[in-house]
Amino acid sequence: MVDNNEFPEGDDLSGVKKRNVPVFGQGNSTLVAAGGEAGVQQLVTDFYHYIDSLPEAATIRAMHSDDLSESRQKLATFLIGWMGGEDRYVERYGRMNLAGAHRHMAIGQDEKQAWLMCMQKALDAQPYDELLKRFIMVQLSFPAEMCRNRN
Numbered sequence: 001m002v003d004n005n006e007f008p009e010g011d012d013l014s015g016v017k018k019r020n021v022p023v024f025g026q027g028n029s030t031l032v033a034a035g036g037e038a039g040v041q042q043l044v045t046d047f048y049h050y051i052d053s054l055p056e057a058a059t060i061r062a063m064h065s066d067d068l069s070e071s072r073q074k075l076a077t078f079l080i081g082w083m084g085g086e087d088r089y090v091e092r093y094g095r096m097n098l099a100g101a102h103r104h105m106a107i108g109q110d111e112k113q114a115w116l117m118c119m120q121k122a123l124d125a126q127p128y129d130e131l132l133k134r135f136i137m138v139q140l141s142f143p144a145e146m147c148r149n150r151n
């Protein structure tokens with residue numbers, strides 16, 4: 001179902017092509033569009049709210065420690081660098097190998113989908129352009145697939 005507020009051209013998703021499409025993914029443009037570091041902190045706070053409360057995410061929630069603050073901090077620091085901001089992850093936590101960092105957890109299709117669903121809901125809670133939300137979801141689907149280690 002097409003949201004005519006997001007797509008005022010009204011016909012179908014091809015309407016996005018007629019818009020003045022912003023450029024994401026160059027330099028720190030994604031980070032800026034996401035509200036800077038404070039915007040990413042909010043995104044991650046909302047993401048972990050969904051991890052913590054949605055029944056679909058219960059398996060992922062159980063993989064974390066009771067206190068989510070360190071996970072929140074690590075993911076926000078990682079995403080800030082990933083969006084073209086300062087790369088403080090390596091400074092603070094050492095080199096990051098996503099697949100390696102997730103190897104000790106059983107991540108299959110269901111866990112990957114649940115993770116991405118929480119991220120979609122968190123994005124939907126932000127005052128972002130619809131195109132930015134889609135860009136981030138598409139881009140995150142690659143590392144999410146790298147984290148999957150079973151069917």
Ligand code: HEM
Pocket residue numbers: 060063064065071074075078093098101102105107111112115116140143144145147148
């Ligand atoms: C595919 C589904 C995913 C699941 C189920 C998942 C689950 C988890 C869990 C449970 C932890 C905490 C591990 C611990 O406390 O020992 C974690 C850590 C982390 N995850 Fe994921 N994750 C997923 C995808 C991703 C993606 C796509 C990214 C980045 C774009 C990411 C970035 C991170 C980072 C940076 C950490 C902290 C690693 C560390 O330094 O210990 N994860 N993940």
